[in-house]
Each structure stands twice: as structure tokens, then as C-alpha cells.
Amino acid sequence: MKVRNIFNVLLLLAVCAGTCTISSCSTDDTEENGPYGANNDNNSSQNLNIVVTVDANGNADGGHQFSRINETTFLIDGLKYKYEKGSLKVIGYDHVFFSGIAHVISKLIYNGRTMNVTSIGNGAFNNCNGLTSVTIPNSVTSIDNEAFAGCRSLTSVTIPNSVTRIGYNAFYGCSGMTSVHITDLSAWCKIDFFSIEGVPNPLYYAHHLYINGKEIKNLIIPNDITTIKDNAFEGCTGLTSITIPNSVTSIGGDAFYGTGWYNAQPDGILYLDNWLIGYKGTKPTGDVTINSGTRGIADDAFSNCRLTSVTIPGSVTSIGLHAFSYCIILTEVYCLAMTPPNANPYAFDWTDIAKQTTLHVPAGSIESYRATRPWSSFMRIVAIE
Numbered sequence: 001m002k003v004r005n006i007f008n009v010l011l012l013l014a015v016c017a018g019t020c021t022i023s024s025c026s027t028d029d030t031e032e033n034g035p036y037g038a039n040n041d042n043n044s045s046q047n048l049n050i051v052v053t054v055d056a057n058g059n060a061d062g063g064h065q066f067s068r069i070n071e072t073t074f075l076i077d078g079l080k081y082k083y084e085k086g087s088l089k090v091i092g093y094d095h096v097f098f099s100g101i102a103h104v105i106s107k108l109i110y111n112g113r114t115m116n117v118t119s120i121g122n123g124a125f126n127n128c129n130g131l132t133s134v135t136i137p138n139s140v141t142s143i144d145n146e147a148f149a150g151c152r153s154l155t156s157v158t159i160p161n162s163v164t165r166i167g168y169n170a171f172y173g174c175s176g177m178t179s180v181h182i183t184d185l186s187a188w189c190k191i192d193f194f195s196i197e198g199v200p201n202p203l204y205y206a207h208h209l210y211i212n213g214k215e216i217k218n219l220i221i222p223n224d225i226t227t228i229k230d231n232a233f234e235g236c237t238g239l240t241s242i243t244i245p246n247s248v249t250s251i252g253g254d255a256f257y258g259t260g261w262y263n264a265q266p267d268g269i270l271y272l273d274n275w276l277i278g279y280k281g282t283k284p285t286g287d288v289t290i291n292s293g294t295r296g297i298a299d300d301a302f303s304n305c306r307l308t309s310v311t312i313p314g315s316v317t318s319i320g321l322h323a324f325s326y327c328i329i330l331t332e333v334y335c336l337a338m339t340p341p342n343a344n345p346y347a348f349d350w351t352d353i354a355k356q357t358t359l360h361v362p363a364g365s366i367e368s369y370r371a372t373r374p375w376s377s378f379m380r381i382v383a384i385e
Contacts (some may be wrong), residue, residue: 049106089119106137115185177206193231204235304383319343
């Protein structure tokens with residue numbers, strides 16, 4: 001699989017020994033509610049929303065502590081919030097007022113203005129000595145870069161269904177984590193894990209994923225999911241089996257890397273149901289023939305491999321981003337599908353298909369391939385003999 005970027009070693013040297021835990025979910029698992037139970041958890045993210053109202057004299061309701069740092073920055077119960085671009089985000093904490101238990105609010109009503117909290121900002125809790133627990137409201141859509149980096153004693157995190165993005169190194173160095181809690185598997189599959197730098201997914205450290213308090217061991221991707229994002233289940237050693245429905249049309253890079261299922265596979269090209277998701281161990285080289293019946297090829301599947309030729313069966317309908325990128329000595333591609341597979345425009349990025357690679361296709365399909373990206377970029381398109 002693709003090589004990881006070098007992490008920020010200096011961050012680990014600055015890691016604090018404080019304990020950070022985030023509330024988890026209870027369970028009420030019944031057969032009629034599906035394999036992962038019902039979302040009736042008393043601690044679910046919808047019940048963690050805290051609205052703070054501040055009067056004209058600067059007094060907050062509900063016993064909350066409030067002070068204005070400047071026109072756009074506020075201190076509420078020891079946490080710093082900044083108003084920008086129409087919403088609030090957590091940007092840090094105050095060592096004097098911070099109590100060690102962080103309840104991120106969902107909304108501030110102040111000076112006639114209603115401000116929703118939508119993100120945990122870059123490095124907001126980075127190396128926080130006093131942090132012992134934190135609750136994240138369902139208004140938050142983004143956990144930004146290095147937001148909880150360096151919390152080595154962090155043991156559990158609950159990600160609300162509202163989160164759509166987790167930034168790079170958001171949980172870097174959280175080596176004490178043992179569980180990640182969610183209440184909606186579809187929402188989890190849709191999160192963008194920003195992985196250009198570092199490790200964004202808390203599962204990389206926690207290894208175990210819980211939905212409504214029940215650990216997921218036999219993962220069944222919901223039928224409403226068409227895309228499984230990059231790194232979605234990376235490092236989740238608790239997953240021993242994975243089922244992908246026919247609704248899925250793309251699988252991101254390293255989506256299942258380091259799972260229990262992945263670790264149990266022999267070295268070589270990896271197939272999951274009717275998807276080719278990459279390889280394990282030594283990079284494939286030379287001539288590769290993809291198994292008949294394969295429906296899709298995941299992102300980064302053969303990126304940076306020294307392939308000389310590849311045969312793609314007619315069953316393949318989807319080829320992911322960078323699936324054959326940096327295959328610099330690839331000279332022959334045999335694509336047996338009568339209709340050109342839906343290939344990402346960058347499926348062959350940095351592979352010099354325009355100068356050195358011949359595409360072999362069924363005789364009656366040459367014009368279709370010539371009219372379809374990225375197939376039209378091949379140096380030569382000829383009929384299969």
C-alpha cells in the first residue's frame with residue numbers, strides 16, 4: 001500500500017501526560033434495528049448540545065462562565081472560541097479557568113447574534129495537560145488539523161454524525177486510545193480524512209470501532225453508501241470480516257489497511273468481495289492479470305508499482321484515483337470491457353501513457369475508448385488480437 005508520510009517527531013517530544021477521554025455510547029441492540037442496533041443512546045451527540053445565552057451585561061445563563069477577549073473571541077467555561085465566517089470554532093483553552101473537563105458548546109447567543117460552533121480548530125487541544133474529558137456537539141462538522149494531537153492518555157472518542165472532515169494528525173500521538181464511538185455507520189463512511197500529511201483517523205490508534213455501544217467486528221457497509229473514503233477504517237484491528245454492497249462505486253486509498261481482515265490476508269494482490277483494493281507485502285511487478293469477476297479497482301491500488309502490463313477483465317466498471325499512477329514502465333494495458341470502465345481522470349496520473357503505453361480493447365470499442373477520458377490519452381489504442 002502507499003507509503004506513509006513522516007510524522008512530526010517534535011510533536012511527540014512535547015506530548016503531555018494528561019488524560020483525555022470523550023464520552024462513549026450505550027447500546028440497545030435488537031435484530032429489527034439492523035446489525036448495529038438502534039440509535040437510542042442517552043449519551044448520543046444530539047443530547048450533548050449546549051446552548052449558552054449571554055445577556056446585555058455579559059452574564060451567561062446556566063451557571064456558565066463567560067468573558068469577551070475581543071470582538072470575535074470569547075472564553076466560555078475555560079475554552080476559547082473565535083467567531084469567523086459566520087460561525088464559532090474552538091481555538092484553544094485558558095490555563096487559569098480551564099477545569100479539565102471540556103464541554104464544547106453547540107451555540108452561543110450573544111449581543112443579538114446566534115453563533116453555532118462548527119469546528120474544533122487547528123491544534124485546539126494540542127498537548128493539553130489538564131484535559132481529562134471532552135464532549136463534542138452535533139453542530140461540529142470539522143475536527144481540524146492536530147486538534148487533539150499529543151493527548152497520549154486519550155482513551156476514547158465519540159465522533160458525532162455531523163462531522164464530515166477530520167484533518168491531518170488530528171489524533172496524532174494518542175497512543176492510549178482504545179475505542180472510537182459512533183452512532184451512524186453511513187455518516188462515518190462519508191467523513192473526509194485528510195491524509196496528505198500524517199494520520200487523521202483515530203482508529204489508527206484506537207483499533208476498535210463501536211456503534212451504539214456495540215463493537216463492530218463483522219463490518220457490513222450500508223446499502224446507501226456509494227463511496228468509502230480514504231483511510232475510513234484504517235487500523236481497525238477489531239474488524240475481522242468486511243462486506244461491500246453493490247451500491248459502492250469507489251473505495252479510497254488505504255480504506256481497510258491495517259484492519260483485522262487485512263492483517264489476516266496472505267501477501268499479494270488483495271481482493272475484497274468483488275473489489276481489488278490493493279496489495280499486501282512486496283509490490284507487484286511485471287505482468288498482472290486482474291481476476292475475472294472483479295467489479296472495481298480501489299484508489300492507489302497499484303500506485304508506484306513496476307508493472308509492465310496489466311489485463312483488466314470485462315467485469316470491471318470502476319477504476320479509482322491513482323490506481324495505476326507512477327507505473328513508469330507500464331507499456332501494455334489490456335481492457336476487455338466493451339464499454340470503457342468509469343476510470344478516474346487521474347487513474348494513470350504520472351504514468352506516461354501518452355508516449356509509451358498501448359491500450360488493447362475489443363475491436364468494436366476502439367472509438368468509444370478514444371472518446372472517453374482517461375482512455376483517450378493512451379499513445380495507441382488497438383484491437384485485441
